[in-house]
Amino acid sequence: MAMQGPESNTPAGVTLAHISDPHLPLPVKVPLREVLNKRLLGLLSWRTKRHRRHRPEILARLVADMQGHAPDLIMVSGDLTNLGLESEYRAARHWLDALGDASRVMTIPGNHEALVAGAWDKGAAQWQPYWQGDAVSGAPDLSRAFPVLRRRGALALIGVSSAVVSPLGFAVGEVGAAQRERLAALLRQTREEGLFRLLMIHHPPLPGTVSPRKHLRDHAEFCALLEREGVELVLHGHSHRSHHQMLPTCDGPAPVIGVPSASSMHHEPAAYHLYRIAPGHGGWQVTLRARRLGSDQTIEAGRCESLAISRRHAA
Numbered sequence: 001m002a003m004q005g006p007e008s009n010t011p012a013g014v015t016l017a018h019i020s021d022p023h024l025p026l027p028v029k030v031p032l033r034e035v036l037n038k039r040l041l042g043l044l045s046w047r048t049k050r051h052r053r054h055r056p057e058i059l060a061r062l063v064a065d066m067q068g069h070a071p072d073l074i075m076v077s078g079d080l081t082n083l084g085l086e087s088e089y090r091a092a093r094h095w096l097d098a099l100g101d102a103s104r105v106m107t108i109p110g111n112h113e114a115l116v117a118g119a120w121d122k123g124a125a126q127w128q129p130y131w132q133g134d135a136v137s138g139a140p141d142l143s144r145a146f147p148v149l150r151r152r153g154a155l156a157l158i159g160v161s162s163a164v165v166s167p168l169g170f171a172v173g174e175v176g177a178a179q180r181e182r183l184a185a186l187l188r189q190t191r192e193e194g195l196f197r198l199l200m201i202h203h204p205p206l207p208g209t210v211s212p213r214k215h216l217r218d219h220a221e222f223c224a225l226l227e228r229e230g231v232e233l234v235l236h237g238h239s240h241r242s243h244h245q246m247l248p249t250c251d252g253p254a255p256v257i258g259v260p261s262a263s264s265m266h267h268e269p270a271a272y273h274l275y276r277i278a279p280g281h282g283g284w285q286v287t288l289r290a291r292r293l294g295s296d297q298t299i300e301a302g303r304c305e306s307l308a309i310s311r312r313h314a315a
């Protein structure tokens, strides 16, 4: 992987930002009746330690830097909330609105959006413009809503939901057999169209990336599907750490890249990723630049790399 400087302004290319796990602040007042369940532990955790880790001023600095780069597309890979409360969904909707028009901002739910049964069902309606695919109009059947597909030029932006209710003390995810089946068809279809298939999922798909307490339960089946149907780039969050891995697929190796939380310095510096995706090298050239909060509280350049994604199906 060769090092590379700032993106070139290739007319055919696209600049895309990936940001994750902002965990926006909880409202000051949380109705007791809404937390007399599994949320109570989450509320205690927020009040005792997590509110010090996830700082809105850090998030605001990163977002300002990101907007300064004027990305064509912004991908938000879940965990915008903490307890999946309706008031949190409302606040997150305002945050999404401030990021940009829903046609260029795309999100998916994380495990915190599905902390208790029914939480995501209520929140999904509030965020619908930001997670829905091109084909949806009206209220979708949430049990079949994912994966979603947005076509943007040569890109197929595919959103997968791994948000499921976990047992107490767990933060697992699951794609599920039915969603995997729909995803397989979608990956085949978009390959036939010659598109660059960018898949976004909250949980890291590769085994061992996070502990079994937080992992994707059906990672074996999910990775086998990606290997069989192919994909060009997988983006995820959840671990609050950077991950740069490769997944072998039938079409060639695909980068699987995780971004840290955009509001926390706890595990590693808060960061977001900027991608430039352009035709090249018998497929696509992908340049990744990490932007992170430095110790002097300014945004600095982090890891930078260029990846050649060779694909026979590239249009």
Ligand SMILES: [Fe+2]
Pocket (backbone or CB within 6 Å): 079, 110, 111, 112, 171, 202, 237, 238, 239
């Ligand atoms: Fe998460």
